[in-house]
Amino acid sequence: KAGVTQTPRYLIKTRGQQVTLSCSPISGHRSVSWYQQTPGQGLQFLFEYFSETQRNKGNFPGRFSGRQFSNSRSEMNVSTLELGDSALYLCASSLDGGVEYSPLHFGNGTRLTVT
Amino acid sequence: GENVGLHLPTLSVQEGDNSIINCAYSNSASDYFIWYKQESGKGPQFIIDIRSNMDKRQGQRVTVLLNKTVKHLSLQIAATQPGDSAVYFCAEPAGSQGNLIFGKGTKLSVKP
Numbered sequence: 001k002a003g004v005t006q007t008p009r010y011l012i013k014t015r016g017q018q019v020t021l022s023c024s025p026i027s028g029h030r031s032v033s034w035y036q037q038t039p040g041q042g043l044q045f046l047f048e049y050f051s052e053t054q055r056n057k058g059n060f061p062g063r064f065s066g067r068q069f070s071n072s073r074s075e076m077n078v079s080t081l082e083l084g085d086s087a088l089y090l091c092a093s094s095l096d097g098g099v100e101y102s103p104l105h106f107g108n109g110t111r112l113t114v115t
Numbered sequence: 116g117e118n119v120g121l122h123l124p125t126l127s128v129q130e131g132d133n134s135i136i137n138c139a140y141s142n143s144a145s146d147y148f149i150w151y152k153q154e155s156g157k158g159p160q161f162i163i164d165i166r167s168n169m170d171k172r173q174g175q176r177v178t179v180l181l182n183k184t185v186k187h188l189s190l191q192i193a194a195t196q197p198g199d200s201a202v203y204f205c206a207e208p209a210g211s212q213g214n215l216i217f218g219k220g221t222k223l224s225v226k227p
Contacts, residue, residue: 031213050213056211090159096212100147100166101208101212104215
């Protein structure tokens with residue numbers, strides 16, 4: 001079974017631009033979450049989508065948004081990029097059987113550099 | 116609030132030795148914990164999980180121990196190999212399926 005796939009692998013953008021990152025979850029996984037990883041802050045939760053609905057959101061400004069499609073694929077968008085948005089953006093999917101937690105499985109991330 | 120933290124930021128071991136990576140948590144209501152391994156240039160890789168109704172769980176060369184009394188979690192790696200070199204994170208859900216709180220990570224270096 002293929003793992004979580006994220007594209008592109010690397011991105012370089014300039015301040016003020018916007019960017020869209022894509023994530024394809026593991027087949028059959030219905031929950032998709034996004035995380036930002038930086039050396040200073042570690043792994044921080046951005047948001048989670050389930051059945052095309054945002055189910056939970058972390059403490060990030062409104063410039064960070066996302067969506068999920070009917071096939072569970074997800075995208076996240078960052079508008080008006082700032083230098084501090086430079087980070088590794090990770091997508092994770094999980095089976096989410098409903099009652100008990102199931103582990104998240106991560107992709108290898110998109111490395112975003114804002115100049 | 117909830118917090119998942121690690122005691123040691125770095126750990127260096129000799130190949131073939133056993134490694135122990137520790138993690139403390141503050142929310143006594145936490146009922147699920149996960150260990151991840153992150154190699155350079157890759158995303159976190161699921162290693163093993165444990166639910167609060169267990170004290171110990173074993174996988175292939177790895178064992179997770181949960182001590183709810185002192186709110187402590189540990190990951191033991193037997194016969195550590197160079198391929199085990201990575202950053203290890205413990206994590207717990209922050210109330211919903213996709214929202215995990217991660218510790219800061221422990222970097223494990225294996226000397227040949």
